[in-house]
Amino acid sequence: MGLLEAGDEQTWTAQLVALANDQGFPYVLFGLLPSRQTRFSTAFVRTNYPAAWRARYSDAGFVHIDPTVAHCLKSTLPLVWSRATFEEALAGAMYEEACAHGLRSGVTLPVHGPQGELGLVSFASEHAPDAACAHRMAAALPVLALIRDYAFASAARFHEGALEPGLPRLTRRELEVLRWVMLGKSSWEIARITACSEATINFHLANVRQKFGVNTRQQAVVMALGLGLLSTEEQRR
Template sequence: MESMLQGEYISVLDAKTKHEFEAHVVRFAQGLGFRTVTAMAVIDHVLGEPEFHCVDNGPAAYDALASDPANGKRDPVMQHCKHKSVPIIWNQATYVVAGEGNKWEEQAQYGYRCGIGLAMHLPKGRHFFLGVDRDQALPACPSEITRMTAALQLYAAYAQEASTHVLLPSVAPQETVALTPRELETLRWAMEGKTAWEVGRILGIAEDTVARHAHSAARKLGCSSKLHAVVKALRLGLIQ
């Protein structure tokens, strides 16, 4: 299953339509062991309500409840993701502790009993949410939960980049980004899975200097993390 998931990371960047994008994220979620998935791009506006652009494969009967603005305000998972970038692993207890046990009962009948969700908070008031859900309990083994969460975090960087051009074509600029040779080298080695310490040894520079190059590259690319910067640089053809 791991090799299949890894193939999905890059292939989602090839999605040209909303339908293709949805097919990619659904296939990834189901390969990870979850029945349903939601991928949502959000744009905040200084004046007016935020924009929501979403794909999901949830049951049609759940659409009315899911699209109700009050639903998100009650949902402790969405409230967590609204303010934090740390993934949340949730189940019935998450809702009970938040005083929203009834909310969990409402959604559980549609198969939303537990899952993992995370958000990426980007420059210029843009956000990306990715959540996977199922009606069976999550694995009892902590290492398996860690593996699932790590896979979701990695995939989110690719899915967010794809969503910019599929769900938000009107705001996706034709980027021309100039990175320095050191910034490009840093991203290339990061793509190979090297740590900042290892890259520093390879390039003959300090670990802190590597981190500064990575941070500078991410800022120029408008990305929220080094991983996201690697994905965007790949899509733009800046690294191979």
């Protein structure tokens, strides 16, 4: 309730830190984007992570190799940190630096909002990520998930209007249709694949072109690829 009743961002952040401390985590980070199409650099972030680590993380662009961020982009499940989480070389080097700042173990919970919001809440501590630590964190997950949900709901009044308007948001159906266009399918073929009418497919594509401000579906595909909404790996497959 302290999160819901906080009158300003400073009080809200202090309440979030206090809740994390109650669960045995001295550090917590809440980050949110209005949509998947928005740049990471514009995220609404509130945290008590060490300032030196935050500066280093930002300067090095670690957000693009951070496996906890990658996890939240594709999953709704919590992630308990382990050494295996950071086994990739670049992520491993990032993790070693995080450890030097007192962030050795933790739990990251994805945020996926009803309007396409995307984010995470990470709870971290200085304890080694051994089996006993992982067990304690797993036991705390129900409470941490509740904190995550209240944090997301209560933070809206602070970040609304502060987040970058960002790039046009595409619906899941629009992305699906655009993906088939990228693979060379016609409207008629996409209609057969998706069990929709050809008119519906053309309607979705018209919306995409309007949102991107382009004239052709091919231009829309190029823009979506540039924004990372579509993958060239899918093209090759």
